[in-house]
Amino acid sequence: MVGASMVQSDAQVVPHPDEVMGSLLARRAWRAAHNTASFVKAMGLPWDVWCRDIDRSVNSLFLDKVAEGLGIERECARAMTVNTFLSKCGVPVQAIGFEPWITYVGLVRWKRIRYGQMYCCGCLDCPDRYLCRDWRIASNWLCPVHSLPLQDCCPKCGKPFTPYRDDELVMARCGRCITSLAGHDQQPVSDEELELHRHIQSLWNDARSGRPGPLCALYRHLSEVAVYDPRFALAGEHWSYWRTWERAALLRSQEGFITRLASHPSRGALVWCGYSRARDLSAGPKRRAASMPIDPQRRAQLLLDLARRVRWPRRSRARVSR
Structure with missing residues (x-):
């Protein structure tokens, strides 16, 4: 010993x-x-x-x-x-496999080929720098302490942040190009984004106090929007795999829903419906086989609706570092 x-x-x-x-x-x-x-x-x-x-x-x-x-x-x-x-x-958590709300770093030996590990350049500028747990939660895209957007790569070469390789965390510098990761001049986030972040944190606080219903409802809503909304249909993978700025755009687009969910007086009584599915289809109509409509306009509209639901291949060039 x-x-x-x-x-x-x-x-x-x-x-x-x-x-x-x-x-x-x-x-x-x-x-x-x-x-x-x-x-x-x-x-x-x-x-x-x-x-x-x-x-x-x-x-x-x-x-x-x-x-x-x-x-x-x-x-x-x-x-x-x-x-x-x-x-x-x-x-629900497990040792391996997909889990809700967590970002993924894509570990291959010592390398991290995904941009799941976020950091704040203001926090890394402090002498006692460390990795915050919230920097692995998919609903976070800003630092409320410094009012700065979170980063997920080197600002110069674009390499994913690998805090435990080449002493990147303790030195606060990129292991590839030796660029400092701390103290960059960045545009601070707006007051509206800080307020939206506080609403999301209130849902997390409710979940920790034994009321996970609103947080689960937000997760299911975001998953459904990311799949069926044409603005995000090209992502081709679950929104927790997206880059930081892409998830921020998704959350900002649903500001109205998040605000109503966080400020609703009876949100604590919302029934917890589980994380297994993005949306509840039990009350909807059953799938059935149907022939194509004869009207060409209706047929074209049906094909467009089907095309919007197609899960496109992953954009490996944008997800994996060079």
Whole structure:
């Protein structure tokens, strides 16, 4: 247990209430003058733990070793995963596979080929920088502390933000072009966007207090709009996979619905209908086979309606970094 005692010797780096697990490991490794691979090896963990999305979920063995190595309680370590936060809000979670509300980083070995990890250039400009849990939630697109839009890549070369590779988090710089990720001159978000963000956060607060109905209704509504609205039909994949600015456009387009849902006096009594489907089709008519209409105008309108529902192929060139 020499390695564990060495890891526990640094008690100055304490976890923040909204910090994810990988962020604390990276900050402790930097303070102990270790790289991330050798730091977790001292805990009895293999180096390839960084090839997994440990910010999303971890198994019991990993949780025990991290809690013992960092000298923190097991429940505190468990609370540093996004799945723990989502489960408290009534969102169904699992170890692998698709989950509602979470953004995806596309881990391939040490690389992240998707733009799911967001960051705030104002927060990274602080001395005690860390990764916030809200930067992996799909409903967030701005930082309420600095009133700045969240970023998901290097502003110069466009590489996805990889906080645990090449010390990008602790150095606040891009690992490819060495461009600083902190303190950029950005246009602050408007007061209307901040108000919309507060409405969405009120739905999250209701879900944490045991009333997940409004949050589930918002998720189902956004999923339905992203699939059937012609403005977003070309995305070709679920809206939680979109870039930050695309999800922001989706949320801004539904500002009226979000405001009515958040300000409704009886929103707490909204029945929780589950996350399994984007919309409830049980009350609708059953699917049946029908012949094409004879009228050419009606036939053309039917074909256009069918074309709007087609799920287009993923735009890999826009999703995957070069």
